[in-house]
Amino acid sequence: MTRQTAAKTPTAVRVLLADDQQLLREGLRTLLELHEDIQVVGEAGDGLQAEMQVEQLQPQVVLMDLRMPRRDGVEATRRITSRWPQVQVLVLTTYDDDELVFRSIEAGASGYLLKDVGADALAEAVRAAGRGESPLQPSVARKVLRQLRAGKAPAPPRAGEAIEDCSLSVRELDILRLLGTGATNKEIAERLALTEGTVKNYISTILSKTGLHDRTQAALYAVRRGLAS
Numbered sequence: 529m530t531r532q533t534a535a536k537t538p539t540a541v542r543v544l545l546a547d548d549q550q551l552l553r554e555g556l557r558t559l560l561e562l563h564e565d566i567q568v569v570g571e572a573g574d575g576l577q578a579e580m581q582v583e584q585l586q587p588q589v590v591l592m593d594l595r596m597p598r599r600d601g602v603e604a605t606r607r608i609t610s611r612w613p614q615v616q617v618l619v620l621t622t623y624d625d626d627e628l629v630f631r632s633i634e635a636g637a638s639g640y641l642l643k644d645v646g647a648d649a650l651a652e653a654v655r656a657a658g659r660g661e662s663p664l665q666p667s668v669a670r671k672v673l674r675q676l677r678a679g680k681a682p683a684p685p686r687a688g689e690a691i692e693d694c695s696l697s698v699r700e701l702d703i704l705r706l707l708g709t710g711a712t713n714k715e716i717a718e719r720l721a722l723t724e725g726t727v728k729n730y731i732s733t734i735l736s737k738t739g740l741h742d743r744t745q746a747a748l749y750a751v752r753r754g755l756a757s
Contacts, residue, residue, distance in 0.1 A: 540567040541658035544585060546578035546604065547571075547593040547620070552643075556591065559647045566654055573597075575604030582608050582615060589657045590617045594632060602631045609636030613741075616657040620645075630748075638742045639663040662742040695737055701755070703730045707743055708750025 543566060545553045550573070557568045569585045572578035576599040578590060590608060594601035605617045619632045619640035632640065639662045641653055653663035696704065699720075706716045713727045720727075731743055740746050 537564060537567075540565050541589055541654055542567050542569045542585070542587040543654055544569060544578065544581055544587040544590045545571045546573075546575065546581075546590055546596070546601065548573050548596040549593075552593075556650075560651060560654065562647075563651050566651060575599030575601055578604045579607050579611075582612060586612075586615075588614075588616060589654055590615060591620050591654070592617050592632075592637070594619060594621050602635050605632050605637050606635035609741075616660070618653060618657050618663065633744050633748060636741065637744070639744055662744045696734065700730055700734050700737070703727065704734055704746060704750045705755045707731070707734075707747045708755055710747065 543560060545556050545568060547553050547556070553571045553573075557571070560566045560568055569587050570581045572581045574596040578592065579599070581587075582590060590605075592601045592605055596604075601619065605619070608615055609617060613636075616638045617632075617636065619637045620643055621632075621640060622643050638657055639653065641650065641663070645653070656663040702720060703716055706719060711719070713724045713731075716722070716727045717724045722730075731746070734740075734746055735742065738746065738749060740749055
């Protein structure tokens with residue numbers, strides 16, 4: 529079943545809800561539509577329908593469940609971000625399967641949230657994604673990245689190898705390491721005695737040099753290269 533709504537404001541973030549539980553979709557719609565700058569343009573009950581809805585409705589953000597029939601959220605994320613790289617996919621998960629979370633990020637998801645996230649935090653995450661940012665819940669990011677380091681990270685690169693590979697400066701490498709721990713911009717700024725704006729600029733440069741899509745992929749890159757301690 530698909531629902532659509534009329535536009536609220538010209539600048540409202542256009543959101544598609546993808547979840548196989550209709551009751552949850554209705555609850556998310558109700559919460560998000562309390563905000564004048566967020567517009568829920570449609571709903572999808574599985575990954576296949578989500579991809580079709582993205583093509584038809586052109587949302588800016590897809591709020592994506594992982595476990596769905598016909599096509600799961602991971603494959604739907606991969607197909608959507610491949611066909612429409614401008615669309616931001618936010619995974620909304622109960623966090624019952626770490627591997628699905630890892631795979632969704634590698635598939636192109638720009639961030640992930642827990643289904644117990646607060647209403648205001650959910651709305652802010654949607655806004656951030658609409659701005660092209662990568663919203664992460666720091667506590668979840670740290671837990672996922674710790675488990676990823678424990679089970680999947682390769683041996684650390686030789687000294688200087690990462691800088692030579694991507695021409696990263698020492699400061700950029702410091703920030704990349706902290707991204708790999710799940711640190712927020714504010715935490716990185718406090719740790720390195722920088723402003724948050726400066727950290728944001730550094731992250732943009734890191735993404736440009738490495739060819740990565742967002743800070744989530746940068747964090748995974750740091751972990752897989754053994755840069756994050």
